[in-house]
Amino acid sequence: MTGKVAANVCEQEAGIAQTAMAEIVHAVLSPGEFALFAQFGQQRRLPEGDHLFRRGHPGDTMYVIVSGAIELDFGEDLLVKTLGANEFFGELGLLIGDHPRSADARAVADSVVLELDNGDFQRLVERDPGLIAYFLRRTIMRVVSNEQVLIRQLRRRNHDLETALDNLYVTTHQLTHTRELVRTDELTGLHNRRGLALYLQECRAHQDGPPQGLLLIDCDRFKQVNDEHGHQAGDRVLQSVANILRSVATEADLACRLGGDEFCLLLRAADADSLQHAAEFIQSAVHGLMDRAHGLPHMCPISIGVSLLDPHTDWSEWYARADNALYQAKRLGGNRLHWSRAATATP
The missing domain is CATH 3.30.70.270 (Reverse transcriptase/Diguanylate cyclase domain)
Incomplete structure (x- = not known):
């Protein structure tokens, strides 16, 4: 195998791996998963503008969107996510129990969601443990990926903050120097x-x-x-x-x-x-x-x-x-x- 062919094969394998990772990390249920979750979740209707939960409030349920759209606002200058049909969120509250929500969840259109608590999830595990095991793997990978994204955002914010502080220090120094020049005699250094x-x-x-x-x-x-x-x-x-x-x-x-x-x-x-x-x-x-x-x-x-x-x-x-x-x-x-x-x- 020539070097060029080998490189192409490596690129193809890397692309397949990235696609597979994207499928694992992406918070969308497959048709089979959605059908299974729909058997045990309780449907809940949300008019546009209503909140499912607020950031910082404890929660022990997860949600799957049947129709409409839900906005997740993580606050400050972090990205706002908008989720659509078959996407899920809030799974850490279900898996950990009374986990503080990391975002505000608000309906940005008239929506219907499936709400699942710990009892519902246990029945899901009993019904199809293999499918749920794959779902949990994806959930863990998504949490890790989200944490990595959050870390990068925080690092960028810290860098921006350090840059802003440096600029403020330079500006303050310049203003102080200017003030001293205004009140100081240039030749002798005494006050003018x-x-x-x-x-x-x-x-x-x-x-x-x-x-x-x-x-x-x-x-x-x-x-x-x-x-x-x-x-x-x-x-x-x-x-x-x-x-x-x-x-x-x-x-x-x-x-x-x-x-x-x-x-x-x-x-x-x-x-x-x-x-x-x-x-x-x-x-x-x-x-x-x-x-x-x-x-x-x-x-x-x-x-x-x-x-x-x-x-x-x-x-x-x-x-x-x-x-x-x-x-x-x-x-x-x-x-x-x-x-x-x-x-x-x-x-």
Whole structure:
């Protein structure tokens, strides 16, 4: 036998086997089986729309359709099956007894079914054990096949769910990243003005209330750094200021680049002493970087306006007071801190 002929024979045998399996698994009674079942089953008429049973309810009977059509709805996103004449269902309830139904069974047309209980089935076994043995074999194979189909469906659903969760994670990550970009200054990584506005909104809703202290910081002679050394040098200066403010701020505080070479530091819990200490630390860190500079500058002098905050006023009032103090520091030559006259306590 040549390889081609052998392959054809194998394909024919596989086709015969598949046909035989389909006949075993398919839930249709042969004419002989139907005639035997009809001798012992009780006929029951179902108007269109009526239910034989509901999913999850226990049952101990099986059914054979004489005429009409019955729909089996397994729920969720599983397939809905519609059965016709000579097809049977519910056999696990008969064989196991009080087995929870796995589907809703509803007549989708005026129908007649044979209903068989355990006593009816015992009489079937006594009448033709060989035929019933073949029926049981088919039933078992059908249950196994249905379970395999269900497993594949569940695997597909799990895969779809994992894909959906992955997409949700990516989308959430993108939204979080976008939100951070919206509120973050690209050059320094500090909050920008929008981030400041959102922070102030969060403060109003927070039980600890608004921040208590504000440092308004401005670089002295920053334009000179840009003009003499280029904008990259200027960017390095701004990043150095940002790093110093970041090192001072706690999780509850906010360091922000307001724009250009102007920064602010809002301290959630502060008094005159802690504000003075924070401003002096910033000045000291700036001087340390300036002393270590060789060649291109990494820092320039800064001026700081310091203000304790009135919780009954808003940002515009806070800014105006700190800005007035900053103006006074600049007017006095810069490279210093100055307190707002409106501060409740001045060192």
